[in-house]
Amino acid sequence: xxxxGCGAVSAWGWGVEPLRQGLRxxxxxxxxxxxxxxxxxxxxxxxxxxxxxxxxxxRIAEWAQLAMADRFALAAADEAVERADLALVGRLxxxxxxxxxxGMLECERYLGRLTGALxxxxxxxxxxxxxxxxxxxxxxxxxxxxxPTYTVSSACASGGLAIAAAVESIRRGxxxxxxxxxxxxxCLLTYSGFNSLRSVDPEGCRPFRADRAGLSIGEGAGIxxxxxxxxxxxxxxxxxxxxxxxxxxxxAHHMTAxxxxxxxxxxxxxxALGDAGxxxxxxxxxxxxxxxxxxxxxxxxxxxxxxxxxxxxxxxVTATKASVGHLLxxxxxxxxxxxxxxxxxxxxxxxxxxxxxxxxxxxxxxLDEPRRLAPGSVAVSTSFAFGGANAALVxxxxxxxx
Amino acid sequence: MIRTAVITGLGAxxxxxxxxxxxADAFRTSSITLTPVDRSAGYHRLQRSRLxxxxxxxxxxxxxxxxxxxxxxxxxxxxVSAARMALADAxxxxxxQASNPVAVVMSTAYGAAxxxxxxxxxxxxEGPEAASPALFTESVANAPAAQVALAVRAVGxxxxxxxxxxxxLIALGTAAQEVIAGRAECALVGSVDELSPLIHSILDRxxxxxxxxxxxxxxxxxxxxxxxxxLAGEGATVVVLEEATAARRRGARALAxxxxxxxxxxxxxxxxxxxxxxxxxxxxxxxxxxxHDAALDDFECVVSGACGSTRGDRLEALVLEGVWGERxxxxxxxxxxxxxxxxxxxxxxxxxxxxxxxFGPTPGFREVDPELGLAPFDGSNWVAPGRLLVSCLAxxxxxxxxxxxxxxx
Numbered sequence: 071x072x073x074x075g076c077g078a079v080s081a082w083g084w085g086v087e088p089l090r091q092g093l094r095x096x097x098x099x100x101x102x103x104x105x106x107x108x109x110x111x112x113x114x115x116x117x118x119x120x121x122x123x124x125x126x127x128x129r130i131a132e133w134a135q136l137a138m139a140d141r142f143a144l145a146a147a148d149e150a151v152e153r154a155d156l157a158l159v160g161r162l163x164x165x166x167x168x169x170x171x172x173g174m175l176e177c178e179r180y181l182g183r184l185t186g187a188l189x190x191x192x193x194x195x196x197x198x199x200x201x202x203x204x205x206x207x208x209x210x211x212x213x214x215x216x217x218p219t220y221t222v223s224s225a226c227a228s229g230g231l232a233i234a235a236a237v238e239s240i241r242r243g244x245x246x247x248x249x250x251x252x253x254x255x256x257c258l259l260t261y262s263g264f265n266s267l268r269s270v271d272p273e274g275c276r277p278f279r280a281d282r283a284g285l286s287i288g289e290g291a292g293i294x295x296x297x298x299x300x301x302x303x304x305x306x307x308x309x310x311x312x313x314x315x316x317x318x319x320x321x322a323h324h325m326t327a328x329x330x331x332x333x334x335x336x337x338x339x340x341x342a343l344g345d346a347g348x349x350x351x352x353x354x355x356x357x358x359x360x361x362x363x364x365x366x367x368x369x370x371x372x373x374x375x376x377x378x379x380x381x382x383x384x385x386x387v388t389a390t391k392a393s394v395g396h397l398l399x400x401x402x403x404x405x406x407x408x409x410x411x412x413x414x415x416x417x418x419x420x421x422x423x424x425x426x427x428x429x430x431x432x433x434x435x436x437l438d439e440p441r442r443l444a445p446g447s448v449a450v451s452t453s454f455a456f457g458g459a460n461a462a463l464v465x466x467x468x469x470x471x472x
Numbered sequence: 473m474i475r476t477a478v479i480t481g482l483g484a485x486x487x488x489x490x491x492x493x494x495x496a497d498a499f500r501t502s503s504i505t506l507t508p509v510d511r512s513a514g515y516h517r518l519q520r521s522r523l524x525x526x527x528x529x530x531x532x533x534x535x536x537x538x539x540x541x542x543x544x545x546x547x548x549x550x551x552v553s554a555a556r557m558a559l560a561d562a563x564x565x566x567x568x569q570a571s572n573p574v575a576v577v578m579s580t581a582y583g584a585a586x587x588x589x590x591x592x593x594x595x596x597x598e599g600p601e602a603a604s605p606a607l608f609t610e611s612v613a614n615a616p617a618a619q620v621a622l623a624v625r626a627v628g629x630x631x632x633x634x635x636x637x638x639x640x641l642i643a644l645g646t647a648a649q650e651v652i653a654g655r656a657e658c659a660l661v662g663s664v665d666e667l668s669p670l671i672h673s674i675l676d677r678x679x680x681x682x683x684x685x686x687x688x689x690x691x692x693x694x695x696x697x698x699x700x701x702x703l704a705g706e707g708a709t710v711v712v713l714e715e716a717t718a719a720r721r722r723g724a725r726a727l728a729x730x731x732x733x734x735x736x737x738x739x740x741x742x743x744x745x746x747x748x749x750x751x752x753x754x755x756x757x758x759x760x761x762x763x764h765d766a767a768l769d770d771f772e773c774v775v776s777g778a779c780g781s782t783r784g785d786r787l788e789a790l791v792l793e794g795v796w797g798e799r800x801x802x803x804x805x806x807x808x809x810x811x812x813x814x815x816x817x818x819x820x821x822x823x824x825x826x827x828x829x830x831f832g833p834t835p836g837f838r839e840v841d842p843e844l845g846l847a848p849f850d851g852s853n854w855v856a857p858g859r860l861l862v863s864c865l866a867x868x869x870x871x872x873x874x875x876x877x878x879x880x881x
Contacts, residue, residue, distance in 0.1 A: 110600040135743075165737065169634075170612065178592055181670070184515060187596035194677055198743045201581060202613055202634040207868045211739045216752055219737040219870045220642060223583070223613035223634045231631055238649065244734070259592060262600040263608030320576065320630035322621045325609050333571075334627065341655075456609070457618025459630040 071237055072302050072309035072468065075154025075295030076407045077146035079253075080394045081117035081288055084126050084145055086153070089404075090411045093393055094440050096420035100274040100286045100395050105175070105256050113270040116256055117288025117395025132212070137173035137199035140208040142291035143253035147209045154295040154307060156247065164217035164245040166236035167206030168228030168252035170399030173199030175257040202399075205253040205291070217245045223399060226359070227318070228252055229292065230402030230453035230461030234316035236296050246301050251293035251407075252400035260398060261287055267326065275362030275396070276423035277389035278371070278435050285361040288395020292404030311410045312466040314348060314448065317341025321458030328366050328454060332373025335359075338460035339377045339450060346448075346464035350378045353385060353464075354447035355418045355436070357409045359454045360389025361396055370454065371431035383432045386441055388412075392422045402453035406463055409451045413467035417442050443467070477648040477659075478719050478726040478879060481562025481712035482827075483554040484820045486811060487525035487705065490532065491557055495811075496824050502832035502851065504810050506690070506703070515673035521681035523690045524667055525705035525812030536623075544610060544619055545584040550708035551616035551664045552623045554816075558660065559624070562712040562724060566624045575628035575656035576621045577647040578710075579639030579663045579815055583613035586668040616664050620710070628656035637777055638735060638864045639663060640709075640815035641872035645733030651713050658718075662710035663815035672704050678744060682780055691836035692780030692813075694806035695789060695846045698839060702779035705812020709820040726879035728826030731859075733874035734760035741869035746783040753787070753871050754794030757863075761795070766875060768795070772802050773857035775822040777864040778848070779808040780836065788865055789844035802857070806848040809835045818864065826876040828856040 078085065081099035082092030092099055102108075103116040119142065126145050127133050133141065151158060173196075180196040182188030199208065203221040210219045218239060222231045229252035236248035264270050264285060271283040294313075302309055319341065321334035328335065343350060359370055375382040390401075390408045397404050412418050417440035427435045446467055453461045484491060487505060488498035498504045506523040509516075527550065532541065535553035544552070555576075559566065566572045591607040609615065614632035621630050629650055633643045640663040647661035675681050682701035684690045692703040711727075719726055736756030741747035761768070774792065778785040792801055805825060811817025825831065833851030840847050862874045 178596070181589065181592055182596050185593065185596070187593075194674075197674060200674075201636060202583065203636060203868070203870070204743075207737070207743070207870065210737045211741075211743075211869060214739045216737055216739065216756060218642075218735040219635065220735065221634045223580075223632045224617070224630060225612050225614050231629075235646070242649075258595050258600075259588065259608075259611065262595045262603040263591070263605070263611065265600055266603040266605040266608055318629040318631075320618075320621045320627050322571065322625045322627050325615070325618060325622070337627065455614070456612050457614050457630065458621060459614060459618065 071240060071313045072297055072299050073294050073311040073410055074297050074302050074307045074309055075150040076410050077149030077293040078404060078407050079119055079142040079146050080290040080404060081119060083120055084122050085149055093408055093419035096422055096438055098274055098393050098422040106258055111265045113272045115274050115286055117286060118256060119289050137176045137204060138255040139172050139205045139253045140199050143205035143209050144212050146291035146293040147213060147249055150293040150295050156295060158213050158215060161247050162217050162245050163215045163247040164239055165206050165210040165215050165219045166232045166248055166250040167221045168232035168399045168403060169202050169205055169221060169254050170223055170225055170228060171254050171257050171260055172202040172204040174259050175255050178258050209249060224459040225455035225457055226398055226401050227453045227455035227459040227461040228399035230463055231318060233406055233463060234318060234461060237313055237316055240296060240298055248296040249293060250296055251403035253291035254289055254398045254400045256287060256289045269363050271362055275391055276425060277360030277362040277392050277421060278367050278428055278431055278433055279423050279425045280428040281425045282362045282364060284363050286395040288397045290397055290404060292400055292407040294406060309468040311413050311468050314464040314466050315342050315346025317345055317462045319460045323458055325457055328369035330369060332369045332376060334458055334460045335370055335373035335454050336376040338462040339373060342462035342464045348448055348464055352448050353450055354443055355386040355449050357405050357449060357451040358387050358389045359452045360391055371433055384434055386418050386436050387433045388418050388436045389421045402461055405451050409449050409465050475652045476716040477651045477713045477730045478716045479711045479728045479823055480714050480719050480724045480726055481558040482727060482823050483557025483561060484709045485527055485530050485550040485554050486707035487527060490530055492561055495820055496829045498810060499821060499824060500830045500832055502835045509672045510669045513669050515670050516676060520676045520683050521690060524672060525703060527707050545587040545615060547584050547664045547666045548610060548616045548619040551578060552619050554662060554708040554710040555620045555660045558710045558712045564712060568625055570625060571627045572625050573628050573657045574626035575647055575650040575659040576617045576626050577631045577643045577659060577661045578617040579633040579643040580613055581636050581639060581665050582671050584611050584615055585671045586666055587611045589668060589670050620660055635870050636866035636868060638866040638870040638872035640819040641733055641862060641864050641874045642735055644874055647713050648730045651715050659713040660710050661713055662708060663819055664708035665706055665814045667704050667706035675704055692809045693836040694778040694780050694809050694834060695785050695841060695844055695848050696837045696839055697841040699780045699782060699785055702781050703812040705814040705817055707814055707816045709816030711823055728823055729877045729879055731875040731877050732764040735872040738869040743868050745867055746787045746865060750787055750790035750794050753791045757791060757795050757873055760873060768799050770859050771861050773825060773860040774802060774804045775825055775860055775862045776804050776806050777818055778806045779813045784865060786844060789846040803849045805831055806834050822862040822876060825857060825860055826878050830854055
């Protein structure tokens with residue numbers, strides 16, 4: 071299973087290149103939120119996507135009718151398909167998407183106008199992407215994909231589970247090509263929700279740091295084009311990376327708190343490594359879920375310790391959320407893109423943030439500068455969700471990359 | 473050894489009541505009680521659709537402790553209750569103190585709509601400080617699946633599918649793969665949706681719901697010339713899926729076998745309606761049947777997602793006609809005429825049909841639409857099908873199909 075294209079929209083901008091440069095810089099794109107009023111919230115920051123370039127708006131004919139999450143999805147999908155140099159029409163292709171809020175931002179405007187909390191007419195057009203399958207369907211419609219269209223909404227594990235579903239669909243021979251990933255936009259529901267749980271860091275999230283105080287919500291999209299190696303070779307495509315395996319599990323422990331010993335997380339990683347036929351010793355780095363909440367980071371560290379044994383404190387760990395925020399249902403997708411970029415650059419991206427790394431976690435957090443990767447490296451990318459759903463992906467560099 | 477997935481238990485919370493038996497009775501007698509939707513919030517327009525197949529005050533005390541239930545959304549309560557009913561129906565006991573390698577796959581179209589609305593109104597009317605963390609926790613679409621996992625300590629995959637009307641079959645297919653691949657010993661799979669007044673009003677404003685006729689009668693009329701929209705519905709259905717050999721080994725009674733499933737997308741479909749042109753889905757379904765060597769003559773019944781919508785039923789009829797061609801179409805059940813538009817109703821009907829339950833005539837149907845030429849099952853000479861096709865075509869372009877076989881066929 072190979073990745074032949076990738077696309078992204080993030081707080082660093084529209085496209086993979088701004089994301090690549092941003093991640094390598096070791097800085098954070100988390101900044102003051104402008105999309106709605108943040109008065110009364112514990113935090114005023116988010117990984118908000120900047121306004122789109124004119125070229126992106128002009129390229130997508132249906133732009134004006136789309137919800138924000140749909141726009142992110144279409145821009146990233148177009149980029150991924152272009153990067154893969156792929157003509158989808160006439161191919162047996164499927165769309166596999168993860169999301170948690172889809173058109174909720176627009177739905178909130180509808181509700182506010184309907185109840186009088188906001189000024190304006192409650193136009194039904196605001197609800198066209200209200201259901202969570204909106205962005206995935208929009209991509210399928212835009213790319214004229216006629217195979218399976220599958221949207222997972224398992225909170226923060228959605229993106230990882232969507233990529234896993236795409237892998238399975240290709241393995242079963244249902245599709246030749248999968249457009250897999252996710253998209254989510256900022257909205258009051260999640261912003262205020264995590265605020266109500268006191269799970270947000272007013273300064274911006276700092277995963278695995280000793281004084282971490284919570285997460286920062288982000289938005290955007292991450293898309294991978296997946297194909298079988300035989301299929302990619304047959305059309306002369308150049309793989310960017312491989313997906314070797316996936317695993318999933320459920321904590322069945324608590325609705326919001328992770329298992330304190332990382333039971334479910336460890337099970338998902340172990341299953342992914344088993345599916346990939348890879349031993350923990352072969353893993354060169356981990357793109358961690360790393361939300362920056364005190365409990366989540368402890369749970370994840372314990373899971374890493376359990377899976378990687380004596381080597382656990384020497385496996386480099388990076389946390390993309392420190393750079394772009396927590397993209398919720400899309401986080402697993404954007405972090406899979408970040409992992410592919412690490413392979414292409416031959417280096418693990420550093421984790422932004424300040425303050426000392428939490429010594430009790432014992433992790434080797436990549437800091438300050440990108441850390442070089444050996445050729446043929448293997449990485450694990452993790453996603454752990456509300457409600458205990460967990461997903462892990464095993465990816466590998468292609469050929470001489472990394 | 474070829475592994476197959478069989479359905480060994482069915483649980484449901486529906487407008488017919490709690491459990492499998494009341495729903496089976498409703499399908500047999502073609503009757504269910506419709507309830508007026510609460511319009512007191514002022515979201516609705518006047519003189520439009522007023523009734524829906526609502527669950528009402530379901531007695532769930534046998535399945536979920538009140539102290540636990542009060543912390544859950546309606547959707548989560550129904551899902552947990554239906555899951556426990558399904559396990560009881562399957563005579564399958566899971567140790568709540570042990571970690572059970574059980575997958576949970578649920579589908580939902582609207583998620584926890586009532587909880588989400590309540591929380592958003594707190595934020596918009598009173599400010600973010602008023603937001604309830606308990607509401608937020610239950611507002612996520614995967615809350616019912618998570619609560620099911622918590623209730624039975626299911627540590628396998630936990631997946632929530634959101635693909636509108638196609639979701640229940642995609643969930644069934646996803647769960648079947650978990651079982652067939654050996655990643656889970658069994659799976660709890662189903663669909664849950666709660667019809668809040670806001671969702672009902674939005675569907676009504678979109679013109680999707682069947683309005684009252686001149687006699688004040690509201691009904692979905694699948695495939696009927698006079699059809700004018702669907703009846704809204706709600707509820708939860710959960711089935712137990714097990715690997716066939718393992719189920720036999722423990723002496724379980726299989727209700728149906730999941731032969732195969734598949735899904736597709738029609739990019740020509742508008743975002744909030746069904747496509748006019750059936751050709752893409754005809755090609756997709758034909759390819760699916762060919763891939764699984766399924767002969768059309770094998771099907772003794774089609775359980776259709778037709779719901780009374782003008783374009784949706786037209787598309788369904790044209791897709792079936794396009795695939796069957798000159799062959800005679802087997803009896804077509806349209807259970808959404810009874811249960812209203814919610815995925816759980818269709819899933820339950822399909823499993824019950826495969827399990828040999830009796831079905832009555834399609835409520836609301838009277839006149840064949842000459843363009844479609846399709847009359848759904850009229851209640852006469854019902855023969856329990858040995859093999860059936862389940863079809864779900866969704867607004868926006870998604871479609872899913874599954875083939876179920878009566879156990880032992």
